[in-house]
Amino acid sequence: MSDFSPGQRWISDGETELGLGTILTVDARAVTVLFTASQETRTYSARQAPLTRVVFGPGDCIDTADGDRLTVERIEERDGCVIYHGHTDDTASVSLSEAKLSDSMRFHQAQDRLLTGQVDRNDRFELRYRSLHHHQRIARSPALGLAGPRIDLIPHQLYIADEVSRRHAPRVLLADEVGLGKTIEAGLILHRLLLTGRASRALILVPASLTHQWLIELLRRFSLSVTLLDEAQSEAFDEDNPFDSGQCILASQEWLFANPQRQRQVESAQWDLLIVDEAHHLDWSPQAEGPGYACIERLSKRIAGLLLLTATPEQMGLESHFARLRLLDPDRYHDLERFREEESGYTAVAEAVEALERLPGEAADHDRLGAILDDSDSRALLETLLDAESDAAQQDSVRRQLREQLLDRHGTGRVMFRNSRRHVGGFPERHLHVASLAMPAVYADQFDELRQGNDHFAARLTAADLGTRDARLYPEATYRALHDAAVQSDTPWWRFDPRVEWLIGQLDTLGSRQKVLVIAHWRQTAVDLAEALRVRAGIQAPVFHEEMSLVERDRAAAAFADDDSGCQVLICSEIGSEGRNFQFCHHLVMFDLPWHPDLLEQRIGRLDRIGQLHPIDIHVPVIERSPSATLLRWYHDGLAAFEAPHAAGGDVLEAFGDALRESLDDDGLDGNGSLDSLIEETRTFNDARLAEREAGRNRLLEWNACRPERADAVINAVVEQDNDSALPRYVDQALDVFGVDSRDLGNGQMHLTPGSHMIDSLPGLAQGDEGFTVTYSRTRALARDDIQRLSWEHPLVTTVMERILDSSLGNTALALLKHPNIPGGRLMLELIFRTHCPAPRRLQLGRFLPDTGVRVLLDESGANLSDKVTFSGLSRNLQRVKKGVARELLKSRHDTLRELLKKGEQEAQRELPTLIERAQQEMREALDLELSRLRALARHNGAIRDDELQALNDERQALDVAIEGASLRLDAVRVIVTVDKDAR
Numbered sequence: 001m002s003d004f005s006p007g008q009r010w011i012s013d014g015e016t017e018l019g020l021g022t023i024l025t026v027d028a029r030a031v032t033v034l035f036t037a038s039q040e041t042r043t044y045s046a047r048q049a050p051l052t053r054v055v056f057g058p059g060d061c062i063d064t065a066d067g068d069r070l071t072v073e074r075i076e077e078r079d080g081c082v083i084y085h086g087h088t089d090d091t092a093s094v095s096l097s098e099a100k101l102s103d104s105m106r107f108h109q110a111q112d113r114l115l116t117g118q119v120d121r122n123d124r125f126e127l128r129y130r131s132l133h134h135h136q137r138i139a140r141s142p143a144l145g146l147a148g149p150r151i152d153l154i155p156h157q158l159y160i161a162d163e164v165s166r167r168h169a170p171r172v173l174l175a176d177e178v179g180l181g182k183t184i185e186a187g188l189i190l191h192r193l194l195l196t197g198r199a200s201r202a203l204i205l206v207p208a209s210l211t212h213q214w215l216i217e218l219l220r221r222f223s224l225s226v227t228l229l230d231e232a233q234s235e236a237f238d239e240d241n242p243f244d245s246g247q248c249i250l251a252s253q254e255w256l257f258a259n260p261q262r263q264r265q266v267e268s269a270q271w272d273l274l275i276v277d278e279a280h281h282l283d284w285s286p287q288a289e290g291p292g293y294a295c296i297e298r299l300s301k302r303i304a305g306l307l308l309l310t311a312t313p314e315q316m317g318l319e320s321h322f323a324r325l326r327l328l329d330p331d332r333y334h335d336l337e338r339f340r341e342e343e344s345g346y347t348a349v350a351e352a353v354e355a356l357e358r359l360p361g362e363a364a365d366h367d368r369l370g371a372i373l374d375d376s377d378s379r380a381l382l383e384t385l386l387d388a389e390s391d392a393a394q395q396d397s398v399r400r401q402l403r404e405q406l407l408d409r410h411g412t413g414r415v416m417f418r419n420s421r422r423h424v425g426g427f428p429e430r431h432l433h434v435a436s437l438a439m440p441a442v443y444a445d446q447f448d449e450l451r452q453g454n455d456h457f458a459a460r461l462t463a464a465d466l467g468t469r470d471a472r473l474y475p476e477a478t479y480r481a482l483h484d485a486a487v488q489s490d491t492p493w494w495r496f497d498p499r500v501e502w503l504i505g506q507l508d509t510l511g512s513r514q515k516v517l518v519i520a521h522w523r524q525t526a527v528d529l530a531e532a533l534r535v536r537a538g539i540q541a542p543v544f545h546e547e548m549s550l551v552e553r554d555r556a557a558a559a560f561a562d563d564d565s566g567c568q569v570l571i572c573s574e575i576g577s578e579g580r581n582f583q584f585c586h587h588l589v590m591f592d593l594p595w596h597p598d599l600l601e602q603r604i605g606r607l608d609r610i611g612q613l614h615p616i617d618i619h620v621p622v623i624e625r626s627p628s629a630t631l632l633r634w635y636h637d638g639l640a641a642f643e644a645p646h647a648a649g650g651d652v653l654e655a656f657g658d659a660l661r662e663s664l665d666d667d668g669l670d671g672n673g674s675l676d677s678l679i680e681e682t683r684t685f686n687d688a689r690l691a692e693r694e695a696g697r698n699r700l701l702e703w704n705a706c707r708p709e710r711a712d713a714v715i716n717a718v719v720e721q722d723n724d725s726a727l728p729r730y731v732d733q734a735l736d737v738f739g740v741d742s743r744d745l746g747n748g749q750m751h752l753t754p755g756s757h758m759i760d761s762l763p764g765l766a767q768g769d770e771g772f773t774v775t776y777s778r779t780r781a782l783a784r785d786d787i788q789r790l791s792w793e794h795p796l797v798t799t800v801m802e803r804i805l806d807s808s809l810g811n812t813a814l815a816l817l818k819h820p821n822i823p824g825g826r827l828m829l830e831l832i833f834r835t836h837c838p839a840p841r842r843l844q845l846g847r848f849l850p851d852t853g854v855r856v857l858l859d860e861s862g863a864n865l866s867d868k869v870t871f872s873g874l875s876r877n878l879q880r881v882k883k884g885v886a887r888e889l890l891k892s893r894h895d896t897l898r899e900l901l902k903k904g905e906q907e908a909q910r911e912l913p914t915l916i917e918r919a920q921q922e923m924r925e926a927l928d929l930e931l932s933r934l935r936a937l938a939r940h941n942g943a944i945r946d947d948e949l950q951a952l953n954d955e956r957q958a959l960d961v962a963i964e965g966a967s968l969r970l971d972a973v974r975v976i977v978t979v980d981k982d983a984r
Helices: 110-115 122-139 155-165 182-196 208-222 231-235 253-257 260-268 291-302 318-328 336-344 346-358 363-372 376-386 392-409 441-452 455-463 468-473 475-484 498-510 523-537 550-561 597-605 627-639 649-663 673-695 697-705 708-722 726-738 778-783 795-805 871-875 883-892 894-909 912-938 946-964
Strands: 009-012 021-026 030-035 040-045 051-053 061-063 069-078 081-088 093-097 171-174 202-206 227-229 248-252 273-276 305-309 430-437 516-519 569-572 587-590 616-623 740-746 749-754 772-775 787-789 812-818 827-836 853-859 967-979
Touching (some): 171 318, 182 305, 260 291, 273 291, 346 392, 468 627, 498 516, 597 627, 853 894, 894 967
Parallel strands (some): 227 248
Antiparallel strands (some): 009 021, 061 069
């Protein structure tokens, strides 16, 4: 059946994409083939045509031109053509001429490609096998989704990301103190959810000033491509919904909250996760809610997952904090007064946790625990702990279980994560430097007018939208308001304000190599300051304020960050105290003071962050006998606000705000008795409130926000992947197969560029691209923003794996084996089977049964050599063979190959029950334990939602069914022909 005859079906060896061809004409010199599916005709030399005859055998499934599927039972030859006899899916008997085969048949499956003579290079076969092996291994790793991002391995961040991303539709408040990495935590959660398939689409809403920072952080740290949406881009979509334009959409809160049309569009789109940064800006009260809060509330009811980020959850008081929790779970947090009562009981829980550490302890400790542990399982554990015959190991285990139960079942730890700097540790000291400056006459007159309550004066301030409190704290703003009203002369305020002259002197003293961040409350003050530095001292200072475009803000921040040619100073309005990170700088100038203690902490937190290497120098120029001097004393002596973060600042201001406003008229340097009393009362109240919180909720939150054992386990898993020596070997082989050029740059770095024969474009490596520099070192990648870090989760590596495993690349091969103990002419068949288990990505089946390879190696007699000859050992001794020779060898051994393929499938099927049983056992152990835990937790803590329990139970059942239905399919096959040792 090897001679050409009209009507026969052949494929082109060099152009398999043409599909199945039909012989049209043949003579002594040429053969003409019609490839109907691709509408192409080719004419070849009859003696050396690069064609392979397509003949199927019994058991093969083939597609007919009529769209049916035929299972071949036997074949016969008539006039040079093949007639297939078999049955269709409905068991009807059919006889089919090969001319009636489907023209669009593609030979992707390994067996079809092998039997039609299509073989790949051995290195491609080996890469395919290793891709399957590593894909299986990484899918089961506890570090999956957390090992790839370019981050420092900080325990509390990785613990929170691991804990939250494991949940069904996580809904949590990330409330770590300023500088502890809430953005990184949110990015880690998002990255893992996307990578594992638990989320497909995400909406990220942030203040306008932070959109570009989020965009860059998600790309640089997490390799996530995000679509930044604004009004101009949205208008380009005409009638289409712009929120359907990408997997991850990033947008400004201000833009969305002010645009009802865009709100309707965003609510009609499908989302799995909503992330809201700086969530404390969402206004809510029992009487009314702001437009921003209303928008997020509507979205939160439609979107299963919700992450709220704020470093100051109680900036607007306990009511504001309750409002955030209400968004996360309105059923659980529906009554503000009940929430207040619940918080008062946290002290007893914290005392019970501490009592555990003292057991057997005193009778009072037993009573504390007995009052909290009210179920039989917990009481049984307590009895074990108190049993004198229990050994130390048993007691430690029980104590740990009880501690976990107490933290799980009480408090807001399930929905809120808050780490404090004190708890995390490792932060630099803060040094306050106060400069007392003389009061200029113009300001003295303004303060006198304010104290006297001049109605005409107050009317001008009201017209300028400047309240009395702001007029007192920001005299330059008052001067501007009066100047605009043509009351003052044309002299700008910065000509006589002593703080300006002090700032110029301070910059000169520090020197140009010292970066200085200046924050002022008002936008116009920041703009005026930049002008003052330029005019009075020739200093070019970029400005950062809310009315600048995003590009302008980024340009200003970049100019400040540049070490070599960057500016010494950056001047920010109050907006500069939120979101942006300037930890490369350690000098902060507060040109004025904010009214709220949380805003003061946010300012300091721009510098005092993880990664800061120097003590923070806080410079405050204050005008003597001014309201700002009073506020400074209150902050410093009453709250100790400059020394360390103040967790109760919002409560203190709520309690003493009115008295503080009245004291702004007192001069703060004369030892005024009323101010001294206010400061003393503030200190007493602050200490008491801190002690109350430390005794209750804060302690529970800190214990629950990072479980050291879990955090260490995650870090160890990440480090294990970081040190995986298999990754560089795999990448080197993949680059060679895909045709990517690499150049060693030294110091563990290499530059990748598209090769001239690159198989297909890869992320960052399309033809014409300049390529990029990579390293395997986490440390080097963190030190150099321009270097990408290669990991098993990098888009280049994941794309290579997907391209290989989702295609026919390398699924057939033929090689020669020379071995002194094996005579020539023998045949061996190496088959790689792969588990097939269709299931929705959201089930994350790979945790228990990822695509798993089963290798079977048979000799010509059908004996199974898999356990005797390893894949690597065999591959090292194989030699390549020319494709023409390979095809002839395959043609000559078709019958033997078919028998061995059947035998190999039988051998592989023996492994399947073991794989299924192991996967089901692992799944049941993991999910049954979590279900049991959540059910027990739900009896004590209303933060466990019914839908969360139901979703987990449904997930368990769906996984059980999916795993039970797993099957094996042939993924790749290699024919190995032995040759004599002396053969050439």
